[in-house]
Amino acid sequence: MRRDADVLIAGAGPTGLVLAIDLARRGVRALLVEKADRLFPGSRGKGLQPRSQEVLDDLGVLPAIQAAGSLYPRMLRWEGTERRGEWDMMKRAEPTARIPYANTLLIPQSRTQELLRARLVELGGEVRFGAELTGFREYADGVEAELSRDGAACETVRAAFLVAADGGRSTVRRALGIGMTGETVDPRPMLVADVRLAPEAGVDRGNWHVWPTAPGGGVALCPLPGGDVFQLIASFEDAAAVVDTAPEAVRDLLAARTPLAAKDVVEVVWASGFRARAAMADRFRAGRVFLAGDAAHVHSPAGGQGLNTGIQDAYNLGWKLGQVLRHGAPAALLDSYEAERLPVAADVLGISTRIHRASAEGESTQRGEEVQQLGLGYRDSALAAETRTGLAEDALRAGDRAPDGPCGDGRRLFDLFRGPHFTLLAVGTALPGLPGAPTCIRTARIAAYEPYGTGLFLIRPDGYVGWAGATADGLDAYLAAVGAAPAPVTAPA
Ligand SMILES: Cc1cc2nc3c(=O)[nH]c(=O)nc-3n(C[C@H](O)[C@H](O)[C@H](O)COP(=O)(O)OP(=O)(O)OC[C@H]3O[C@@H](n4cnc5c(N)ncnc54)[C@H](O)[C@@H]3O)c2cc1C
CATH class of the missing domain: 3.50.50.60 (FAD/NAD(P)-binding domain)
Structure with missing residues (x-):
């Protein structure tokens, strides 16, 4: 064809x-x-x-x-015009050597x-x-x-x-x-909309404002970075409610459920209704x-x-x-x-x-x-080849996300992994010779590093450990199965 x-x-x-x-x-x-x-x-x-x-x-x-x-702003709970407390929706964390991006980004x-x-x-x-x-x-x-x-x-x-x-x-x-x-998941419909609010409305952009007990259903206004728009999410207590996404209806909803007036909504940039499934x-x-x-x-x-x-x-x-x-x-x-x-x-x-x-x-x-999806992995996959035995319960294994960390030369492991290639990483051990010159593997050697322990780790292009071993036994067969064997061929699939 x-x-x-x-x-x-x-x-x-x-x-x-x-x-x-x-x-x-x-x-x-x-x-x-x-x-x-x-x-x-x-x-x-x-x-x-x-x-x-x-x-x-x-x-x-x-x-x-x-x-x-930006980071998520703190939630601010309102009842009408009364402030009822603040909290973080997203638990905040500091980046670590193994997890360089520790917080959910709002964008x-x-x-x-x-x-x-x-x-x-x-x-x-x-x-x-x-x-x-x-x-x-x-x-x-x-x-x-x-x-x-x-x-x-x-x-x-x-x-x-x-x-x-x-x-x-x-x-x-x-x-x-x-x-x-x-x-x-919930038969009650919801409205999601992007609204531009007048500065005089006085809704500060430092908080994600929620009116959970608003009449007719809870309302939330989240300030979006990079402009003057808020994301509005409104739930409806009545499962039979029909969500009206017309700009006037969105204005009226905010006026009915929050202290805002309809005229405070300068523009409804986008609006849609949905039911959680x-x-x-x-x-x-x-x-x-x-x-x-x-x-x-x-x-x-x-x-x-x-x-x-x-x-x-x-x-x-x-x-x-x-x-x-x-x-x-x-x-x-x-x-x-x-x-x-x-x-x-x-x-x-x-x-x-x-x-x-x-x-x-x-x-x-x-x-x-x-x-955060950092703990997701593929240990049970046929592509997870763990050849070591007697590993500690918490040891990094084939199928796990390959953590970041220092390489000892000013670079990070993620610098080595970045790109479409596999990375054969020797941690606290020598690199084996790879016969031929496979174009899609890079090799690197680093000192023993606690999240990895020691050993050989083949990191897949998507950042998971594909194969792990104390020695290179079995590595060739794995490389062949993923098209990373020496002397690669380009053949139509
Ligand atoms: C209120 C709300 C809040 C959400 N918040 C989050 C959140 O915080 N984080 C999160 O991870 N997810 C969130 N989601 C879910 C997220 O929006 C979706 O999971 C995401 O958009 C899915 O991406 P997608 O590319 O798979 O599909 P879509 O974004 O739906 O893209 C599919 C594309 O295919 C096009 N298309 C359809 N049919 C055809 C065709 N036949 N031919 C050519 N093109 C076609 C469509 O026009 C569309 O552009 C939220 C969803 C909602 C409703």
Whole structure:
């Protein structure tokens, strides 16, 4: 089959953009199509978890994200005009040698997407706007997809693989007939909107203001960094309520539930209604088609997990597609995408649902380590090869996130890991000779370092320990399985 691209990605949300960046830096030809004529304009997924920040560091976009984001302000609880106390929604922590990004960053989803797109363009990629994937067929050697513009078929695109990053209502998932199993977390609807408030309204930008007992349902106003906009979230006590997103209705809601007047809302920049759902696709892969992000799992916004989990899906899939398409890795490597990400998505769904229900019951809403995604790993994966025995309970093992730390020469481990390669790290031991010159592995030796102990660690391109050993026995076989064996071949998948 003639191929227009190696990978066709449907949907330029955070998931599709991260995947396109990762593939671009691997020299994989990806075509990213987006049915809308511009990026999503709302602040929706505004919490970037520490693990996502590590991914964005690797992809070269974190400095821009840090400059545009801020820490979460303290919550300030109101009853009418009475202040009723402050607390931190996000538990604050100091960075450590092994965890350089310790806090959740606040940044509007629209800004994150703009910065991701800018990075993609820097790497030579682009988003093709106004291009909706409407259908596709799969062949033995590729996928042929129909694109439409303004409802009219406009192009047929052929690619080796198709990734559905087309959101919760995924056209691709539906076309495949893959079911979503899940539940409504809360039958009561919610409104989310970005509102610009008049300075005279007196809503300070140093706090995230909440009126939990407002008539009709709780209201929260979170100041978004980089401007004068607040994210408004309003819940409705009445499950049958119809959420009106018209600017006048948003103004009236704030006037009815808070001390603000309707005229204090200078502009309603964006507004949407939703009901919290938790659901997961029954499969994340069908042949040459992969589901990622909201197309594979939808979350309650509580706990800020959806966008972050989509970023991790893309990051897990990107290097595997790159190894198969560019380095001749066995196609079986791609089986590990669903095997690794489906259990993670199930765990994360459980977390956001628990947090949502606890908040709705008025229980403590402080978020701790469970939402940071630093503890997620792939120990049970077929790609986690732990060849050492007798390890201590808390030892770093194959499948775990590879922690950061000093290298002893002024650099950090994350400096060594940054890029599309594997890193063979010898910690407190000698590096083995690697026969040939595999292009996708770098090697480094550091002194014994407590989070690693001593030994040989092969760090995957997505920052997890793939293989670990006291000696290099078994390393060759592992490298062959991931397309990192000496004398790599480039073969069409
Ligand atoms: C109120 C609220 C608050 C939230 N807060 C957080 C938070 O703090 N942290 C967090 O992690 N998550 C949060 N989320 C969730 C987060 O917004 C989503 O999980 C995230 O947007 C999913 O990204 P995605 O790229 O997978 O899908 P989407 O962002 O939905 O992007 C899919 C894209 O695909 C396009 N598309 C759809 N169909 C097609 C097609 N057929 N062809 C081409 N393009 C198509 C769409 O136009 C869209 O641009 C929140 C959600 C809500 C509603």
